[in-house]
Amino acid sequence: MASINDIRAAFPYFSQGPGATGYVYLDNAATTQKPFAVLEAMNQFYIHSCANIHRGVHRLSQSASIAFEDARGTTAQYFGVNNPQQIIFTSGATESINLLAQGLAKSHLKPGDSIMLSVLEHHANFLPWQEWAHAHQGTLKTLPLTSDFEIHWPELESHFKSGIALLSITAVSNTLGIRLPLEQIINMAKRYGVPVCIDAAQLAAHQYMNLDTLQPDFLVCSAHKLYGPTGTGILYLAPSWLNSLPISKTGGGAISKVSWEKTEYVDGALRYEAGTPNIAGVLGFAAALKKLQQWDLATCEKHEQQCLNYLEQQLIQIPEIIVYAQGKPKIGSLSFNVKGHHAFDVGSFLDRYQIAVRTGHHCTQPLMTHLNVSGTIRVSVGIYTSQDDINAFINALKKTLVHLLKYHA
Amino acid sequence: MPETPELIAETIVQEFSEFGDDWTLKYEFLMEQAIHLEPFPDTYRLDAFLIPGCQSQVWLAVERTENRYHFFADSDALITKGMIALLLRVVQDQTAAAISATSFDYITKIGFHNQLSPTRANGLRSMIQRIKQTVV
Numbered sequence: 326m327a328s329i330n331d332i333r334a335a336f337p338y339f340s341q342g343p344g345a346t347g348y349v350y351l352d353n354a355a356t357t358q359k360p361f362a363v364l365e366a367m368n369q370f371y372i373h374s375c376a377n378i379h380r381g382v383h384r385l386s387q388s389a390s391i392a393f394e395d396a397r398g399t400t401a402q403y404f405g406v407n408n409p410q411q412i413i414f415t416s417g418a419t420e421s422i423n424l425l426a427q428g429l430a431k432s433h434l435k436p437g438d439s440i441m442l443s444v445l446e447h448h449a450n451f452l453p454w455q456e457w458a459h460a461h462q463g464t465l466k467t468l469p470l471t472s473d474f475e476i477h478w479p480e481l482e483s484h485f486k487s488g489i490a491l492l493s494i495t496a497v498s499n500t501l502g503i504r505l506p507l508e509q510i511i512n513m514a515k516r517y518g519v520p521v522c523i524d525a526a527q528l529a530a531h532q533y534m535n536l537d538t539l540q541p542d543f544l545v546c547s548a549h550k551l552y553g554p555t556g557t558g559i560l561y562l563a564p565s566w567l568n569s570l571p572i573s574k575t576g577g578g579a580i581s582k583v584s585w586e587k588t589e590y591v592d593g594a595l596r597y598e599a600g601t602p603n604i605a606g607v608l609g610f611a612a613a614l615k616k617l618q619q620w621d622l623a624t625c626e627k628h629e630q631q632c633l634n635y636l637e638q639q640l641i642q643i644p645e646i647i648v649y650a651q652g653k654p655k656i657g658s659l660s661f662n663v664k665g666h667h668a669f670d671v672g673s674f675l676d677r678y679q680i681a682v683r684t685g686h687h688c689t690q691p692l693m694t695h696l697n698v699s700g701t702i703r704v705s706v707g708i709y710t711s712q713d714d715i716n717a718f719i720n721a722l723k724k725t726l727v728h729l730l731k732y733h734a
Numbered sequence: 735m736p737e738t739p740e741l742i743a744e745t746i747v748q749e750f751s752e753f754g755d756d757w758t759l760k761y762e763f764l765m766e767q768a769i770h771l772e773p774f775p776d777t778y779r780l781d782a783f784l785i786p787g788c789q790s791q792v793w794l795a796v797e798r799t800e801n802r803y804h805f806f807a808d809s810d811a812l813i814t815k816g817m818i819a820l821l822l823r824v825v826q827d828q829t830a831a832a833i834s835a836t837s838f839d840y841i842t843k844i845g846f847h848n849q850l851s852p853t854r855a856n857g858l859r860s861m862i863q864r865i866k867q868t869v870v
């Protein structure tokens with residue numbers, strides 16, 4: 326178990342980066358800062374064992390290949406997956422969903438099928454399915470949620486009964502921080518044979534997941550939201566989909582035999598990883614996951630939770646503030662607005678007061694329409710966020726309000 | 735007849751120089767500019783007058799009288815609206831030739847150069863482009 330100070334000491338952001346001069350980073354849902362260990366792992370690769378993988382007999386290629394497959398093992402273990410082959414490395418959650426959508430379009434999805442998504446989806450888990458639906462006369466259905474973002478179970482069940490080809494949902498809203506009850510949803514979906522894809526881009530950064538127990542059909546996430554480098558992510562395939570999900574990207578590395586007439590592809594993760602992967606990125610990702618295990622993400626999660634609860638308590642005492650999904654448990658993120666003022670103005674002032682938050686639609690425009698707002702201000706915490714950071718934010722917000730409330734929008 | 739764009743820009747730089755490095759005063763001044771911007775006619779509040787690429791909504795419309803151009807603008811964000819107000823002060827009721835030749839370097843001089851970066855969400859660049867486009 327590590328203290329917040331130990332964790333902060335492991336991130337150059339606080340000693341050498343903007344944090345050293347007091348700039349408070351509360352945009353962790355967009356991306357996280359990187360620990361020294363991640364930078365070192367990537368540097369080590371480029372300095373000492375830079376070579377392409379799964380290609381050569383020379384020692385550099387071999388040690389790089391071993392390191393890459395070790396990283397796959399680390400990642401599988403982190404996600405509670407016994408067979409590392411079920412972990413496919415991609416460039417990130419967005420690429421994972423696109424690969425999946427194109428793969429499913431070749432076999433599983435039939436013209437006119439219905440795909441169900443929630444109103445909470447990030448555009449990354451919305452647009453690939455919308456594209457498919459437009460091209461194949463498909464229908465996009467919305468996961469039935471009450472006004473309080475609870476699942477309407479009878480309605481969901483009747484959707485399942487009437488036939489849904491795929492349910493693709495986010496585990497945690499990147500805008501509101503609320504979590505969907507994955508376990509129950511997957512259980513019900515399994516009863517009706519509906520495959521489920523989980524967008525864990527947000528959840529994976531805050532909570533351990535055990536995929537062998539949860540048993541989704543597919544899961545995606547990005548390394549950069551998990552303290553790893555940009556340009557790396559995973560697509561998890563359940564055992565029944567591994568090798569049977571059609572490939573949608575082909576090229577070097579993925580084959581066992583190529584002739585003019587016909588190509589045979591290898592089995593396992595490599596089948597889906599054509600081309601030279603982001604080797605340094607994958608090694609950096611594994612280094613990040615090891616650090617998270619060393620620090621114990623479950624302990625970090627409790628601490629993050631305290632920060633978010635404290636933040637919400639502070640915010641609801643300010644009369645001009647509207648907190649979205651107020652009172653509901655949140656993971657990682659919280660969204661709010663200042664009555665009568667644009668999120669952009671609030672964010673601009675906060676930046677001047679040394680606070681980084683995200684303002685706008687957070688790539689969740691359907692949710693913005695649902696909430697009837699043009700944007701929100703989102704505060705998102707990470708494992709290094711301290712109560713002092715939250716206090717600094719609240720102070721900056723109060724100063725911002727003094728400026729803004731002189732003017733009515 | 736308005737002063738030349740150069741003279742107005744100089745006045746703006748002068749006004750801002752009084753705030754020194756105090757960005758709070760600069761921002762408040764921007765919001766003052768926003769509050770005093772001529773009301774935006776409802777007839778122009780249409781998608782056709784929205785400038786794409788801004789995080790906040792920005793409308794810009796223009797009316798031509800003889801050879802001079804009169805601009806109307808609005809935004810739902812005050813800081814953005816203040817920035818447009820600063821742009822419009824310089825080009826308001828000028829001729830096409832004067833507007834085309836206008837340099838917006840004064841934005842950098844008053845310390846808002848970061849607002850001009852291509853990725854900046856307030857779309858200041860798009861606004862300048864739109865102003866220049868409307869008069870060619």
Ligand SMILES: Cc1ncc(COP(=O)(O)O)c(C=O)c1O
Nearest residue numbers: 417418419447449499526527547
């Ligand atoms: C819930 C969710 N899904 C998907 C993504 C897309 O991730 P990436 O841009 O790393 O591919 C994000 C990133 O913001 C996200 O928050």
